Amino acid sequence: METIDDQLDIAGTPAAARGRPRQFCVETALTAALRVFWTRGYEGASMAELTEAMGITKPSLYACFGNKEALFCKALDLYERDKLAYVHTALEAPTARGVAERFLHGALTMQIGGDDPRGCMGVISAVACTNFADSIREEVMARRASSDRAIVARFERAKAEGDLPDHVTAEALTSYLCAVMQGLSVQASTGASPEELEQLVQTTLMLWPGR
Amino acid sequence: METIDDQLDIAGTPAAARGRPRQFCVETALTAALRVFWTRGYEGASMAELTEAMGITKPSLYACFGNKEALFCKALDLYERDKLAYVHTALEAPTARGVAERFLHGALTMQIGGDDPRGCMGVISAVACTNFADSIREEVMARRASSDRAIVARFERAKAEGDLPDHVTAEALTSYLCAVMQGLSVQASTGASPEELEQLVQTTLMLWPGR
DNA sequence: TGGTTTCCATACCGATCGGTATATAGATTA
């Protein structure tokens, strides 16, 4: 069985393609799968709906991605890589306020722009997937913890640079900022208008500590 | 078929109980069902798990509650009545800051105290139930809208009383407060510690506008 | 070309899904 990981050999060059080549684009299929998981959640997405959206048959899916759980993980990887790119640029902002601005505006444009489903895959995965393998839950939580650490470190640097008042800790400000962004995504998925979401971002920035 | 609504007649007195009386306590069974929906979500909760937790058989469940969707709605009613009682007392706080304090502390004690599942049923319902009848989604959203309006009205009164600065609108502050609370519940359901959640509440109150 | 390798379409697997028909057990009314 060939999985997505086998497409490149150790040296990074395309593996010797023997036999009939795959008839579909893995990236495209995975994008379609991500979209289904995004709108339906893990349990709500059936293999029938997934295969139809991906334009492939079940044997092809299982040969290429393993099983439903593995497919979900790969889709989550794609999500993180494609849709959460603004996280890295946000952390490079020159000030703590700039970090918050880029985070919030990044989340905002993702929620009101494009034709992507509303809501955040991280929130969906954490809230909606209480039934299946703990491995996924733990992985989602581990990713969140890693991104949290990066934000905490950035805010500690900001404090050292006199960029944040003394009475707020980096940890507290991080969980606060993440909470607002999670709330933003919840409200977006429950049908809040772009104007309401924009108001939410503006209010958060207005209340942001420091000049 | 007798449903939960038929237990009281129009005058509010117990209906004439003819035939064999029900062998289980409706309230207790509904509490158990709520707990299952709360931890598993709508789709993740199977009728088998529900009946086992409720201690009744499937025919009893269907005779008493109708079907899975109706059972979920009744459980949601119970949740709102029992677990969201702090909402009403919060709105009666003398100042806008007091309202925020009672809201946040109410949500906090619900998340860190007792043996209830983590997370908020409203968030779970909104995020995790994208597959089934729109009627439920619309009802959840309608309830949220109604509670939002109450908070907006309370904050407009606060503005009229000079209790809030002019540069914040009641609508924006409402969606902001709700966002923080939604974020709080998301973080609680992903395993945040009580200390972290408490920090989040304190930070929010520290940044709250006005004296 | 032949042989090999792999992909894909169909059809199917047991398990579980939400929901129900039937028959028995139990309580009330008369």
Place this chain on the structure above:
DNA sequence: TAATCTATATACCGATCGGTATGGAAACCA
């Protein structure tokens, strides 16, 4: 006690769940 009404227990329903066995079809290497 007899008649009546309803709850419960068992067993079952068709549909769908995630996942696979099998048999061509298609592309590569020689």
